[in-house]
Amino acid sequence: MPLLQIKNLDVEFTNNDAPTKALHGISFEVNKGEIVAVVGESGSGKSVTAMSILQLLPSPPAKYTSGEILFSDDDEKTVNLLNLSEKELRSIRGNKTSMIFQEPMTSLNPVFSCGQQVAEAIQLHDRVSKKEALQRTVALFKQVQLPDPEKIISRYPFQLSGGQKQRVMIAMAMSCNPSLLIADEPTTALDVTVQKRILQLIKELQQQNNMGVIFITHDLGVVAEIADKVVVMYKGKIVEQGPTQTVLKSPKHPYTRALLQCRPALHPKGERLPVISDFLEPKQQAKPLVKAVPELKKNSAEVLLEVKDLTVKFPSVKNFFGKTLEYNTAVNHVSFDIYKGETLGLVGESGCGKTTLGRTLLRLQDAQEGKIIFEGKDLLSIDKNELRTRRKDFQIVFQDPYSSLNPRKTAGRAIVEPLQVHEVLTSTSKRKELAMELLGKVNLQPEHFYRYPHEFSGGQRQRIGIARALALNPGFIVFDESVSALDVSVQAQVLNLLTDLKNEFNFTAIFISHDLSVVKYISDRIMVMRKGKIEEIGYAEAVYNNPQSAYTSQLLSAIPAG
Amino acid sequence: MLQYIVRKLFYGILVMLGVVVFVFFLFQGFGDPSRLVMGQRADAATQENIRKELYLDQPKWKQFLWYLNDVSPIAVHSAEDISNKQLHGLFIGTDQTKIGLKVPYLRRSYQSKREVWQLIMEVLPGTLLLAVAAMIIATVIGVFLGVTAAVKKDTWMDTSSIFLSIVGISAPSFFMGIIIAYLFGFVLSKFTGLHMTGSWFDIDEVTGEKYLTLKNLWLPAITLGIRPLAIIAQLTRSSMLDVLNQDYIRTAYAKGLSKNVIVWKHALRNALNPVITAITGWFAELLAGAFFVEYIFGWKGIGKLTVDALEKLDFPVVMGSVLVCASLFILVNLLADILYGVIDPRVQI
Numbered sequence: 001m002p003l004l005q006i007k008n009l010d011v012e013f014t015n016n017d018a019p020t021k022a023l024h025g026i027s028f029e030v031n032k033g034e035i036v037a038v039v040g041e042s043g044s045g046k047s048v049t050a051m052s053i054l055q056l057l058p059s060p061p062a063k064y065t066s067g068e069i070l071f072s073d074d075d076e077k078t079v080n081l082l083n084l085s086e087k088e089l090r091s092i093r094g095n096k097t098s099m100i101f102q103e104p105m106t107s108l109n110p111v112f113s114c115g116q117q118v119a120e121a122i123q124l125h126d127r128v129s130k131k132e133a134l135q136r137t138v139a140l141f142k143q144v145q146l147p148d149p150e151k152i153i154s155r156y157p158f159q160l161s162g163g164q165k166q167r168v169m170i171a172m173a174m175s176c177n178p179s180l181l182i183a184d185e186p187t188t189a190l191d192v193t194v195q196k197r198i199l200q201l202i203k204e205l206q207q208q209n210n211m212g213v214i215f216i217t218h219d220l221g222v223v224a225e226i227a228d229k230v231v232v233m234y235k236g237k238i239v240e241q242g243p244t245q246t247v248l249k250s251p252k253h254p255y256t257r258a259l260l261q262c263r264p265a266l267h268p269k270g271e272r273l274p275v276i277s278d279f280l281e282p283k284q285q286a287k288p289l290v291k292a293v294p295e296l297k298k299n300s301a302e303v304l305l306e307v308k309d310l311t312v313k314f315p316s317v318k319n320f321f322g323k324t325l326e327y328n329t330a331v332n333h334v335s336f337d338i339y340k341g342e343t344l345g346l347v348g349e350s351g352c353g354k355t356t357l358g359r360t361l362l363r364l365q366d367a368q369e370g371k372i373i374f375e376g377k378d379l380l381s382i383d384k385n386e387l388r389t390r391r392k393d394f395q396i397v398f399q400d401p402y403s404s405l406n407p408r409k410t411a412g413r414a415i416v417e418p419l420q421v422h423e424v425l426t427s428t429s430k431r432k433e434l435a436m437e438l439l440g441k442v443n444l445q446p447e448h449f450y451r452y453p454h455e456f457s458g459g460q461r462q463r464i465g466i467a468r469a470l471a472l473n474p475g476f477i478v479f480d481e482s483v484s485a486l487d488v489s490v491q492a493q494v495l496n497l498l499t500d501l502k503n504e505f506n507f508t509a510i511f512i513s514h515d516l517s518v519v520k521y522i523s524d525r526i527m528v529m530r531k532g533k534i535e536e537i538g539y540a541e542a543v544y545n546n547p548q549s550a551y552t553s554q555l556l557s558a559i560p561a562g
Numbered sequence: 563m564l565q566y567i568v569r570k571l572f573y574g575i576l577v578m579l580g581v582v583v584f585v586f587f588l589f590q591g592f593g594d595p596s597r598l599v600m601g602q603r604a605d606a607a608t609q610e611n612i613r614k615e616l617y618l619d620q621p622k623w624k625q626f627l628w629y630l631n632d633v634s635p636i637a638v639h640s641a642e643d644i645s646n647k648q649l650h651g652l653f654i655g656t657d658q659t660k661i662g663l664k665v666p667y668l669r670r671s672y673q674s675k676r677e678v679w680q681l682i683m684e685v686l687p688g689t690l691l692l693a694v695a696a697m698i699i700a701t702v703i704g705v706f707l708g709v710t711a712a713v714k715k716d717t718w719m720d721t722s723s724i725f726l727s728i729v730g731i732s733a734p735s736f737f738m739g740i741i742i743a744y745l746f747g748f749v750l751s752k753f754t755g756l757h758m759t760g761s762w763f764d765i766d767e768v769t770g771e772k773y774l775t776l777k778n779l780w781l782p783a784i785t786l787g788i789r790p791l792a793i794i795a796q797l798t799r800s801s802m803l804d805v806l807n808q809d810y811i812r813t814a815y816a817k818g819l820s821k822n823v824i825v826w827k828h829a830l831r832n833a834l835n836p837v838i839t840a841i842t843g844w845f846a847e848l849l850a851g852a853f854f855v856e857y858i859f860g861w862k863g864i865g866k867l868t869v870d871a872l873e874k875l876d877f878p879v880v881m882g883s884v885l886v887c888a889s890l891f892i893l894v895n896l897l898a899d900i901l902y903g904v905i906d907p908r909v910q911i
Contacts, residue, residue: 094818106809121817156907
């Protein structure tokens with residue numbers, strides 16, 4: 001008897017009387033001691049599948065129209081989870097089957113201490129005293145390798161790092177020795193090195209307790225690292241499933257092949273990345289699948305931007321009268337040059353100061369010391385008015401396409417606004433024409449001019465952001481994690497677009513990312529940052545293949561193999 | 563924490579100083595107080611004496627300093643001054659100049675010649691009682707309605723509680739007061755046993771002793787509580803809807819907790835911050851602005867005292883109650899700031 005059997009599961013969402021089907025006939029099984037990875041991109045239905053098992057989807061609108069979810073943890077009794085009463089279901093949730101979620105930042109209740117939150121689950125299911133529950137919590141925290149478990153039980157979530165919070169979540173999930181663990185993208189929000197340790201921990205715990213694990217992820221590298229079996233989902237259907245090695249080595253379905261192919265790590269710089277549609281619509285494959293991009297023009301040795309001894313600090317401790325006593329140094333005496341026409345990749349883990357550095361270069365953040373010399377002028381010393389006029393020469397594309405566009409403004413107005421501010425072109429109609437042309441350049445349609453951000457997908461919004469940045473034809477653009485929030489296939493499209501645009505507009509760029517493989521693909525040179533300092537800077541291939549600093553090689557080795 | 567409170571108190575004192583300046587100069591333009599004090603029949607000599615007594619013969623800045631010295635709890639007075647004004651407090655120093663800590667001296671009413679401080683202290687318990695009762699009603703029912711509406715979103719419970727709260731917000735208190743007084747104090751008086759008007763104490767006709775009549779609290783407290791109740795309900799609802807969509811609520815469900823525990827323990831505490839702002843803001847407001855309700859129900863409170871005094875141009879009483887209300891405002895706000903920290907550990911104090 002397998003531990004969990006999902007048979008022909010259909011899930012619908014009923015919004016405004018028009019039901020949309022989220023899952024179509026999902027069937028797979030999980031055995032004891034087995035890790036099953038469910039892979040897919042956003043909207044594929046992988047999270048809906050995970051939530052359906054414990055029926056955590058808000059209902060309505062969710063409706064389980066057909067199928068069964070059979071659960072049997074003792075080889076004797078099999079229950080269909082879909083038929084259980086609310087009370088019976090509660091006795092399984094967190095007890096026999098538990099879950100870990102994607103966002104450690106928001107998955108813990110901010111107003112209760114970590115110890116309270118884990119002990120609550122123990123008290124609920126095992127009916128022990130509060131004292132015993134807390135003791136068991138300390139033991140669990142030790143098991144998940146949290147430092148100083150006795151102290152952490154009285155800490156609040158906001159006082160812990162992302163990785164530590166995810167360990168607390170894991171401890172909570174493990175608290176009643178579940179036989180099935182469902183992990184919904186548990187490492188997506190974490191740095192690679194932290195991700196590596198969390199994956200190890202999950203694998204260890206799984207082996208110790210002989211648990212079944214459903215591991216949901218979009219990252220095929222992670223799958224190769226951890227899973228015994230893979231289920232590939234696309235648009236609410238399972239397109240392929242089988243043992244990990246078989247699926248990854250010889251994928252049968254074109255979608256799986258596409259997912260495997262479009263990762264930038266596998267491609268040298270400048271080569272066009274394949275996208276999903278290349279695989280799913282084979283008729284169009286008359287065009288060469290991998291179109292060669294003309295060799296990039298040799299970079300001039302002319303320095304566009306010179307950073308000297310730049311230091312950015314944030315006040316951390318203030319005294320009674322509001323005077324700052326201590327600072328957190330985000331960027332610590334950093335000096336480097338950016339050459340005209342190049343793409344400089346900036347990598348580092350969260351908190352290393354890469355985003356602060358990027359923003360400081362555009363004077364979106366004030367610096368305490370140093371110089372930023374852009375076309376012969378120190379940006380840090382020019383006054384407000386001059387800065388305002390200079391702003392059209394440097395632009396930024398932000399990370400989160402969902403929150404970086406004003407929801408009350410159409411895509412067109414977002415692009416036209418900087419043109420108005422800087423009085424580019426003489427009339428509104430000309431500006432509009434230019435904006436439509438730009439929309440075309442980023443592979444959108446002119447009629448998208450009148451649409452609001454919520455009508456676009458994540459990838460489309462990011463393209464609007466790029467069009468907005470390009471509108472003023474700036475010489476220098478900062479891309480701050482601009483592809484991090486996108487699915488791999490969409491990421492491939494956007495990266496292709498960036499390569500094309502760079503050839504056309506010939507701007508200089510800083511490309512900030514936590515993902516070394518993306519940075520390697522897009523950049524000419526790579527700069528690695530750690531704790532506000534430059535760890536290493538050099539040509540992309542050199543840094544990637546032959547890192548000089550120990551930290552860079554540590555980062556590289558933490559990337560899941562895939 | 564202590565440092566935080568000290569800092570807040572320091573700001574509070576600055577605000578009070580501002581209020582004193584404002585109040586003092588605001589009441590300069592209302593004619594000659596000596597005429598108000600002496601009434602119709604008095605000769606020039608009496609008026610001159612009164613002017614002297616009220617420092618009106620001094621330049622304005624000196625008048626202000628004297629006023630500031632009178633209302634400040636830490637002040638300098640001469641021994642004569644102390645006995646004249648019947649100041650209560652501890653003083654040290656020579657006969658000429660004594661420095662000390664005292665109950666603020668808010669001067670005397672032009673009308674009754676009684677100490678303003680005493681007048682206010684007589685009615686303050688009534689106002690506090692009324693405001694506290696109104697806020698308890700508003701908070702308990704408002705939070706309950708708000709949570710129910712959020713949990714049962716888009717059902718008849720949600721729509722009807724929202725409808726009720728909109729009615730509550732739209733109805734002015736003087737209008738609601740009359741309706742409520744008429745309905746429950748007159749038409750239904752037989753069942754409710756309540757009267758249309760009445761204060762929190764009464765005087766026994768035979769013995770002349772004060773006795774409490776707390777059942778008179780019901781109608782004014784309900785009237786006063788309706789608007790904050792409506793606003794608290796709406797705020798709780800929107801804040802709860804937001805919180806119920808959070809990831810940690812899903813985590814709580816995944817833990818196997820029951821819906822009641824999740825709603826009342828995990829969600830509500832996270833949703834409370836904007837609600838506290840509303841509660842304390844309204845509480846402070848009720849302390850000062852309950853005049854209509856106090857008037858309609860004949861409730862002896864600070865609002866009634868102030869408006870009666872305004873009518874008679876009894877400025878010391880008006881100034882005194884403005885100062886007392888301002889200090890209550892500051893205290894309540896300090897309380898709110900401390901509460902934020904207690905409820906949400908992320909609020910660093």
